[in-house]
Structures are given as C-alpha cells and as structure tokens.
Amino acid sequence: MATSEKLYDIIIIGCGPAGIAAALELQKYQPTPSFLILEARNRVGGRTYTDTHTFATDEPIDLGARWIHHYRPENPLSIHHTPSDKDRFNYQFFNDATTTAHFDYDGTSWSEASMNEAEKIVEEFYAHIKQYDSTKEDISMFDAIRDKYEKIQDEKVRRLVDMNLAFVEHYEASNLSELSTKSFEKSDNDIQPCDLTLPIGLGSFIERIVERNHLPVQLNTIVTHINILIDKNSSICISTQDQQHYMCKYVLITIPLGCLKKHGIHFTPALPD
Ligand SMILES: Cc1cc2nc3c(=O)[nH]c(=O)nc-3n(C[C@H](O)[C@H](O)[C@H](O)COP(=O)(O)OP(=O)(O)OC[C@H]3O[C@@H](n4cnc5c(N)ncnc54)[C@H](O)[C@@H]3O)c2cc1C
Structure with missing residues (x-):
C-alpha cells in the first residue's frame, strides 16, 4: 500500500475521449493546474480503439468509434487533424452505394x-x-x-x-x-451531415492526440474507491485495485455511466441516489 506524496489539483478518472478532452482543456489554463489521468486499461482511447494487428492487412480496423461526425472547422477535433488524400468524407451517412456494397439476406446484391x-x-x-x-x-x-x-x-x-x-x-x-x-x-x-473517417483509424488518431500533447496518463490503474477526507483540508483520496492511493483537490470522473451503475467505484460518503 502506497500513498503518492503529491497533492494533485485535479485527477481525471478514465482516459477515453471525455477524459482526454478534459485534460486538453486544463492545459489551456495558465498556470496549468497539476493533474493526472488514471486509466484502467493498458491503453488510452476507451471506446475508440484501432486494431492494427489482428488482420494481415494495412487497413486499420476501428473496433469502437470510427467516424468524426459533423466534421467542419468548428469541430474541436479539427485542430488535431492534418488533412490527407486518404481522408474519406461521407456526406450521406445512411446510404452510400458507391463505397459500400449492400446484399440481401440470400446473397444477391441490391440494384x-x-x-x-x-x-x-x-x-x-x-x-x-x-x-x-x-x-x-x-x-x-x-x-x-x-x-x-x-x-x-x-x-x-x-x-x-x-x-x-x-x-x-x-x-x-x-x-x-x-x-x-x-x-x-x-x-x-x-x-448537414458530413462524416469523416481517417486512414489511420479514429482510435490511433485519439492516441496520437494524447502523445502529442504529452498528457500525463497512468495506465493499468483501476480506481476502486474515492474517499473525501473531511478532516484533511477536504482533499480527496483515490484508491486503486493495486492498493495505491492518490491525493487531489478535485476529481473528474469520466468513466461510462454503466460502470458507475455497477458500483465499479465506491464513494465515501456515498453518492446520493
Ligand atoms: C462500437 C462503437 C461504435 C461507435 N462509433 C462511433 C463513431 O463512429 N463516432 C463517434 O463519435 N462515436 C462513436 N461511438 C461512441 C464513442 O466511442 C463514445 O461516445 C466515446 O468513446 C465516449 O467517450 P468517454 O470518454 O465518455 O467513455 P469511454 O470511451 O468509455 O472511456 C472511458 C474510460 O474510462 C476507463 N475506466 C472505466 N472504469 C474505470 C475505473 N474504475 N478506473 C479507471 N478507468 C476506468 C475505461 O477503461 C475507458 O478508457 C461508438 C461506440 C461504440 C462502442
């Protein structure tokens, strides 16, 4: 059991798109608050993940999110994106017969x-x-x-x-x-819809945002408890499955609602119903 010496201003739990977006916002402040992202898995990106190894092909396969919906200059992801000839824009999300073959259940292709x-x-x-x-x-x-x-x-x-x-x-x-x-x-x-898929896959794109912005992420860290210690200047103690403890002034939880509903993290005092 070990308690980190450092008192972070903010700890973000979860390094999916929401946790990453929150961290990028924090970096805009001067002076930048001290913060750390704790992520349960051995990778960043959450439900965005590009599989580049299962199939013997150069084509990356996004197992989760694939599209940047409503791609346009105002889209916050556009500042992280370097345009490429291989970008594929789809203005018609529902039915693009030119790029996707559609078959009936008996195998005949649709006219x-x-x-x-x-x-x-x-x-x-x-x-x-x-x-x-x-x-x-x-x-x-x-x-x-x-x-x-x-x-x-x-x-x-x-x-x-x-x-x-x-x-x-x-x-x-x-x-x-x-x-x-x-x-x-x-x-x-x-x-108007205008959806974009990237040649490297959305998961890899999100991963690069984390790398390029040097976001401080600690992987393989499953948060199990959040304890608000009223007697210690109201700092918050975050405990993990591997018995580590992290102290912070604020905690920002970005884990999926489903994980919260399953009580993956125990709160002291308990969250209101
Ligand atoms: C199959 C699929 C296709 C999709 N397609 C698209 C698409 O094309 N375009 C689009 O915009 N969106 C798409 N989405 C939705 C998109 O993936 C999600 O909206 C987005 O990932 C949500 O981000 P998030 O950060 O809120 O949650 P998540 O991505 O789920 O990230 C949460 C993170 O919290 C971590 N975590 C959970 N519990 C703990 C814990 N106790 N301690 C520490 N860390 C923890 C998880 O490991 C995860 O990394 C798709 C989703 C799926 C599943």
Missing part, C-alpha cells in the same frame, strides 16, 4: 434502382417526421410514419427501408417505436 427507391421513401418519412406539429402531443417516430410504412407493397423494398431506418436506431441506440418525433434531429441542430 442501385432499389436502393434509390428505398432511400427516397425514407427521405419522405424523415420529411414527414420533421413536419410534425410541435404543439401536438409527442408520438414515436414509428407511429409518425406507420401509415406510410404499412403501404409499402414490395417486400424487398421494405427490407431496404428497414435497413435505412436501422441506421437511425443504431445511431440513437433505441427503437423507432421509442424515439421521439418532436426531438428528431434536434440534437444535431439540423446541420
């Missing part, structure tokens, strides 16, 4: 005409959803398009429409029957 027909139907659905009268009671996105959806006669086209709609479901992590019609696309403020 461009069917793809276009389905895309047109889905665009009409979205237009209809966006026109929903905001003074009315909210309904699910599926209820908003149900009548039109049920009128699709061609089974193949319906499957393609389903595939298109599934992109919204995976993007929003919910079923259409549970998504709000009134809130559709409000979170993105109606800005």
Whole structure:
C-alpha cells in the first residue's frame, strides 16, 4: 500500500475521449493546474480503439468509434487533424452505394434502382417526421410514419427501408417505436451531415492526440474507491485495485455511466441516489 506524496489539483478518472478532452482543456489554463489521468486499461482511447494487428492487412480496423461526425472547422477535433488524400468524407451517412456494397439476406446484391427507391421513401418519412406539429402531443417516430410504412407493397423494398431506418436506431441506440418525433434531429441542430473517417483509424488518431500533447496518463490503474477526507483540508483520496492511493483537490470522473451503475467505484460518503 502506497500513498503518492503529491497533492494533485485535479485527477481525471478514465482516459477515453471525455477524459482526454478534459485534460486538453486544463492545459489551456495558465498556470496549468497539476493533474493526472488514471486509466484502467493498458491503453488510452476507451471506446475508440484501432486494431492494427489482428488482420494481415494495412487497413486499420476501428473496433469502437470510427467516424468524426459533423466534421467542419468548428469541430474541436479539427485542430488535431492534418488533412490527407486518404481522408474519406461521407456526406450521406445512411446510404452510400458507391463505397459500400449492400446484399440481401440470400446473397444477391441490391440494384442501385432499389436502393434509390428505398432511400427516397425514407427521405419522405424523415420529411414527414420533421413536419410534425410541435404543439401536438409527442408520438414515436414509428407511429409518425406507420401509415406510410404499412403501404409499402414490395417486400424487398421494405427490407431496404428497414435497413435505412436501422441506421437511425443504431445511431440513437433505441427503437423507432421509442424515439421521439418532436426531438428528431434536434440534437444535431439540423446541420448537414458530413462524416469523416481517417486512414489511420479514429482510435490511433485519439492516441496520437494524447502523445502529442504529452498528457500525463497512468495506465493499468483501476480506481476502486474515492474517499473525501473531511478532516484533511477536504482533499480527496483515490484508491486503486493495486492498493495505491492518490491525493487531489478535485476529481473528474469520466468513466461510462454503466460502470458507475455497477458500483465499479465506491464513494465515501456515498453518492446520493
Ligand atoms: C462500437 C462503437 C461504435 C461507435 N462509433 C462511433 C463513431 O463512429 N463516432 C463517434 O463519435 N462515436 C462513436 N461511438 C461512441 C464513442 O466511442 C463514445 O461516445 C466515446 O468513446 C465516449 O467517450 P468517454 O470518454 O465518455 O467513455 P469511454 O470511451 O468509455 O472511456 C472511458 C474510460 O474510462 C476507463 N475506466 C472505466 N472504469 C474505470 C475505473 N474504475 N478506473 C479507471 N478507468 C476506468 C475505461 O477503461 C475507458 O478508457 C461508438 C461506440 C461504440 C462502442
């Protein structure tokens, strides 16, 4: 058991994009507060990770996040990105037949005409959803398009429409029957999509941001307890699975909500319900 001598101004827990963004913000202050990032895994990036070794290919495989959504100069990641000829911009997130082959479940590839027909139907659905009268009671996105959806006669086209709609479901992590019609696309403020994938993979890109900015990260450090010691000038004691203790004035927790719900970290005093 060892307690670090140093009293950090801030300790950030978790070195995924949120922890990294917080650290970059702290570096902007003069004088820069003393801080340290504690990361459970043996790598940075959290749910962004580029696998460069599993497949015998130069193509990096992003196992987690891959896209920089809404890429434009105002995007905070743009200052870290050096443009390359291999950057791939996708202005049409839902259906890009030119770069992605799509197959039906029996292995036959979809004709461009069917793809276009389905895309047109889905665009009409979205237009209809966006026109929903905001003074009315909210309904699910599926209820908003149900009548039109049920009128699709061609089974193949319906499957393609389903595939298109599934992109919204995976993007929003919910079923259409549970998504709000009134809130559709409000979170993105109606800005035109322009998504970017990078030749090195998003995980490697995030890793480079950490390296280039010399962020102080301690890997393989699973935080288990956070103890606010009221009798020691209210400093905070952070304990780890390998029985180390770190002292700080403030702690910034960026671990996923799911980990907090599983009580991966014990708080003293306990967090309110
Ligand atoms: C398959 C998939 C695809 C995705 N695609 C995209 C995409 O294309 N574009 C996009 O913008 N987003 C995408 N996302 C979402 C994106 O990955 C997340 O929004 C982002 O990683 C969240 O960052 P975070 O820092 O909040 O959490 P995380 O990335 O989860 O980072 C949290 C960190 O906390 C660490 N941690 C947890 N518990 C402890 C502990 N007790 N002690 C110390 N450290 C701890 C974890 O190891 C992790 O490194 C995708 C996610 C997944 C899973």
